[in-house]
Amino acid sequence: MALTKETLLEMYFRMNEARFFEEKVAWFFARGMVHGTTHLSIGQEASGVASCMALKKCDLVSATHRGHSQVIGFGLDLNRITAELLGKETGYCKGKGGSMHIADIDSGNLGANGIVGGGYAISVGAALSQQYLKTGRVVLCFAGDGSTNEGSFHESLNLASIWKLPVIFYIENNLYGMSTSIDKHMNIKDIADRAKSYGIPGIVIDGNDAIEVYETIEKAAEHTRSGKGPILIESKTYRWSGHSKSDAQAYRTKEEVEEWKAKDPIKRLRKYMIENEIASEEELNKVEENAATALEEAVEFAINSPEPKVETVTDDVYA
Amino acid sequence: MEMKEMTYKDAIRLGMSEEMRRDKNVIFFGEDIGLYGGAFGLSVGMLDEFGEDRVKDTPISEAVIAGAAAGAAATGLRPICEMMFMDFVTIAMDNLANQAAKMRYMFGGKAKVPMVMRLPAGSGTGAAAQHTQSLEAWLCHVPGLKVVTPSTPAQAKGLIKAAIRDDNPVCFIEHKLLYKEKGDVPIDEDYIVPLGVSDIKKEGTDVTIISYGTILQKVMIAAQDVEKEGISVEVVDPITLYPMDIETIIKSVKKTGRAIVVHEAAKTGGLGGEIAASITESEAFDYLDAPVLRLAGLDVPIPYNRNLEAAVVPGVDEIKNAIYKVMNR
Ligand SMILES: Cc1ncc(C[n+]2csc(CCOP(=O)(O)OP(=O)(O)O)c2C)c(N)n1
Ligand SMILES: [Mg+2]
Numbered sequence: 001m002a003l004t005k006e007t008l009l010e011m012y013f014r015m016n017e018a019r020f021f022e023e024k025v026a027w028f029f030a031r032g033m034v035h036g037t038t039h040l041s042i043g044q045e046a047s048g049v050a051s052c053m054a055l056k057k058c059d060l061v062s063a064t065h066r067g068h069s070q071v072i073g074f075g076l077d078l079n080r081i082t083a084e085l086l087g088k089e090t091g092y093c094k095g096k097g098g099s100m101h102i103a104d105i106d107s108g109n110l111g112a113n114g115i116v117g118g119g120y121a122i123s124v125g126a127a128l129s130q131q132y133l134k135t136g137r138v139v140l141c142f143a144g145d146g147s148t149n150e151g152s153f154h155e156s157l158n159l160a161s162i163w164k165l166p167v168i169f170y171i172e173n174n175l176y177g178m179s180t181s182i183d184k185h186m187n188i189k190d191i192a193d194r195a196k197s198y199g200i201p202g203i204v205i206d207g208n209d210a211i212e213v214y215e216t217i218e219k220a221a222e223h224t225r226s227g228k229g230p231i232l233i234e235s236k237t238y239r240w241s242g243h244s245k246s247d248a249q250a251y252r253t254k255e256e257v258e259e260w261k262a263k264d265p266i267k268r269l270r271k272y273m274i275e276n277e278i279a280s281e282e283e284l285n286k287v288e289e290n291a292a293t294a295l296e297e298a299v300e301f302a303i304n305s306p307e308p309k310v311e312t313v314t315d316d317v318y319a
Numbered sequence: 320m321e322m323k324e325m326t327y328k329d330a331i332r333l334g335m336s337e338e339m340r341r342d343k344n345v346i347f348f349g350e351d352i353g354l355y356g357g358a359f360g361l362s363v364g365m366l367d368e369f370g371e372d373r374v375k376d377t378p379i380s381e382a383v384i385a386g387a388a389a390g391a392a393a394t395g396l397r398p399i400c401e402m403m404f405m406d407f408v409t410i411a412m413d414n415l416a417n418q419a420a421k422m423r424y425m426f427g428g429k430a431k432v433p434m435v436m437r438l439p440a441g442s443g444t445g446a447a448a449q450h451t452q453s454l455e456a457w458l459c460h461v462p463g464l465k466v467v468t469p470s471t472p473a474q475a476k477g478l479i480k481a482a483i484r485d486d487n488p489v490c491f492i493e494h495k496l497l498y499k500e501k502g503d504v505p506i507d508e509d510y511i512v513p514l515g516v517s518d519i520k521k522e523g524t525d526v527t528i529i530s531y532g533t534i535l536q537k538v539m540i541a542a543q544d545v546e547k548e549g550i551s552v553e554v555v556d557p558i559t560l561y562p563m564d565i566e567t568i569i570k571s572v573k574k575t576g577r578a579i580v581v582h583e584a585a586k587t588g589g590l591g592g593e594i595a596a597s598i599t600e601s602e603a604f605d606y607l608d609a610p611v612l613r614l615a616g617l618d619v620p621i622p623y624n625r626n627l628e629a630a631v632v633p634g635v636d637e638i639k640n641a642i643y644k645v646m647n648r
Contacts, residue, residue: 035625036445087624098447098623114449115407116379149378150410177379179355185378251354313627317619 003214005278009287011053011210012273015045015266016291017078018069022241024299025068025085025099029245034085038099041069043240046265047172047207049073051140051235054217060108060126060139062119065100066172066239067112070142074109076102082298088305095308096316108137116177117150119143120169124156127165127230138166138225140217146177148191157230161198164229168220171232172207174239179251195232207235208265211272238263320510322503328361330472330504331437331493334479335362335399337508339369342397345483348375349384349401349437358403359439359498381407385436386414389488392434393422397483405438405492406452419488420463433486435479439493440468441533441583442628448620451628453532453584458490459561459593466560467514468492470535472502474558477512485514492560494533517564519571523553526642527571529594530581531556534632538581541638550646560590565597572603577645579612583632586615609645614638 022042028034041048048069052061063070071081076092084091084102091097092104103111110126113119123141130137147153148171160167171191175182188194195202201223205216213235220231238260242249249257273279279287325333339345347365349357353376356363366374377384381402388400402408408415415436422430442451458466465487469475475493482489520535521542530538535556542552553571557563572578578598580591591613598604598611614633622628 034445036447036623087627093623095624095627096448096620096622098445100447100449101623114447115410118449146379149380151380151382152410178351178358180351180376180378184376246360247355307626308624310626310630313622313630314617314619 003211007053008269008273008278009283011050011214012266012269012284013287013291014049014053014072015210015269016288017294018045018049018072019266020292020295021068021072021078021082024295026241028085034099036098037245039066039244040241041066041239043260043265044172044174044207044237045069046210046213046269047235047237050210050213051170051217054214055138055140055221058108058135058137059221060110060130060137062110062123062126062139062141063102063112064119064142064144064147064172065112065114065116066144067102067142071102071109071112076104076107076109078294078298079301082302083305086302086305087307088302089308090301090305094312117143117147117152120152120156123167123169124160124165127160127167128163130166131163136225138168138221140168140170143169143171144177145171145173145175145182145191146180146185148194149185157194157198157200157232160230161200164227166224166227167230168217168224169230169232170217171234172237173234174237176243176251178243181251190234192232192234200230200232202232202234204234204236207237208263208268210265210269320505320507323506324501325472325504326498327469327472327475327500327502328359328498330476331479332361332365333504334476335483336365336368338480338483339373341508344395345397345399346373346375346391347399347401348377348387350377350379350403352376352401357401359495361498381410382414385411386418388434388436389414389419389422389432392419392432392488393430397433399435399437399483401437403439404450405440405454406449408436408438408454411436415464415488416461420461423487424463431486432488435482435489435491437491437493439495441494441496442621442632443496443533445623445625445628447623451621453582453616455492455560455584456589459590463488465489465514465562466492467558468494468531468560469512469558470494470497470532470556472500473504474512474518476504477510478558481511481514484511489514492532496533512558515559515562515564517555517557517559517567519553519567520556521552521554523551523575525551525575526577526579526645527553527555527568527575528579528581529555529557529568531558531560532583534581534583537633537635538638541635541642544635545639545642550642552642563594565594565601568594569598569601569603572598573606576606576608578607579614579641579645581614581633581638583616585618586613587618589613589615591615609647612641612645614641
């Protein structure tokens with residue numbers, strides 16, 4: 001299915017929403033309005049949004065600690081995402097999860113994960129359900145480059161490969177796991193090469209190219225949906241911000257950051273649509289404005305939402 | 320003793336650094352501990368001083384961090400390894416519990432496993448359920464591991480040194496909320512806090528409170544408050560959670576006739592039950608004027624919302640109420 005104008009505009013809208021959201025998150029933290037920590041995905045919007053949008057509505061996603069673009073791309077409600085960030089009762093997790101745990105199992109969002117590599121195995125299980133129940137749904141498992149050094153990566157890819165499970169292991173390689181650059185944490189250049197040892201396809205893509213991300217995931221979903229087993233995709237991208245709230249970024253140069261800022265995935269999609277005469281400057285400006293408005297409304301919703309009642313602290317431990 | 324004021328965090332770094340200067344077989348590895356200085360900046364500067372051979376960044380691989388520490392320890396080194404958050408020990412657990420802890424016994428007393436695993440624990444940071452746990456009871460339940468936890472900067476320095484010098488796997492639990500607490504720390508390089516010796520933090524005659532870690536500060540406030548009302552509280556900090564110096568606790572309870580255990584970790588299966596049982600099994604039983612109480616975290620994962628998070632852990636008022644209860648007031 002070729003990318004329609006409608007889809008492209010929606011993608012552009014969500015990528016802008018994600019960017020505005022992250023900027024707002026940084027703003028909240030700078031003012032001490034949110035406690036805990038957060039991991040911004042500015043710079044990774046194409047990778048997070050376009051990938052989710054290439055799925056069918058019914059498909060499942062497991063997100064990471066750097067998951068805001070991913071859940072916005074998946075189409076979760078911005079109001080409830082923002083409310084969760086502020087720990088409000090109306091948030092997706094009733095204020096119990098926060099930035100690192102935004103989830104909506106009912107709609108197939110298996111949750112962001114505070115455990116690096118925590119998504120691999122549960123994605124395998126979710127894919128097993130789909131295979132067993134013959135739902136025709138697939139699982140998109142987000143993970144970071146650093147997480148591929150956890151044992152669960154190996155165990156999960158191996159199991160998924162022998163059971164031919166419908167899961168896409170989607171690695172957002174932003175060149176660093178916290179302060180550790182990929183050349184210091186692994187002995188190979190492309191994580192996709194690891195696919196060989198499981199006898200599954202491994203593909204490297206430009207994660208800042210929304211079109212390439214979309215088309216690759218669409219094909220991968222088809223592949224795994226048809227019973228051919230899992231697939232490993234490495235999406236090369238970059239995070240503009242520090243790892244988390246507190247990061248002096250001594251491990252990388254300003255030049256490197258600037259270089260990647262020049263590869264802004266949002267500007268790139270905009271340029272693509274204009275050059276290919278898919279949308280006009282005015283149309284795209286309007287989309288951006290709409291995204292900004294959506295965010296303002298979400299922030300207002302979140303701020304005006306009630307705090308969870310303290311008595312709820314013991315709710316929901318068991319079914 | 321000559322003292323210098325410093326934070327709990329700096330005291331741990333100083334203790335580690337002194338031991339690394341003293342013994343070149345002490346090495347240190349973990350995630351982002353080098354250039355970044357650790358998630359909490361605890362090890363800032365150590366890479367510069369000791370170099371990449373001795374301060375080693377690892378990939379995000381807790382299982383091999385623990386296992387490599389055990390293997391290196393069994394073959395001549397004295398590694399210190401770090402879990403960025405205590406919560407991640409779950410991933411390291413096989414190597415810690417099935418390898419490090421059992422090697423010596425299983426091999427008929429032939430191996431020595433002098434390793435230290437550092438584990439930042441506790442809630443109050445807003446980091447939600449997977450970055451806030453207090454899992455000390457899991458560790459204490461594995462024979463072969465020692466488990467220690469300092470509650471002051473001075474203890475932190477002396478205890479990390481003792482842990483490094485110990486010939487067994489020692490789990491060194493740190494409290495994130497205490498990292499910035501300041502206190503006087505002996506600068507003497509031979510100052511150590513021996514394992515297995517508890518500290519009577521405050522003497523008293525009416526009630527014994529056994530507590531450790533961050534929540535000990537609340538216990539001290541409660542103890543001082545009730546003192547004004549004529550209740551004299553003795554506070555015992557075990558410091559070593561396993562093997563615990565239970566004798567000091569029993570002696571104290573024989574004197575006061577009342578005991579309360581206070582910890583942040585979830586109540587069920589927590590150390591409170593273990594300590595309470597040890598008291599009632601001992602000769603202190605005959606001296607008890609009230610049931611031994613446990614005051615602990617709620618049996619829930621730690622929630623994100625600030626108010627909910629605070630509600631999980633006992634506060635000063637709850638501690639005071641427990642004191643009134645055993646005093647029959
Ligand atoms: C099991 C586990 N180990 C360590 C951490 C601490 N931590 C959080 S994010 C992170 C870096 C993850 O790197 P990567 O997988 O590349 O994802 P990125 O942050 O770059 O998106 C680390 C070490 C954690 N949350 N969980
Ligand atoms: Mg990364």
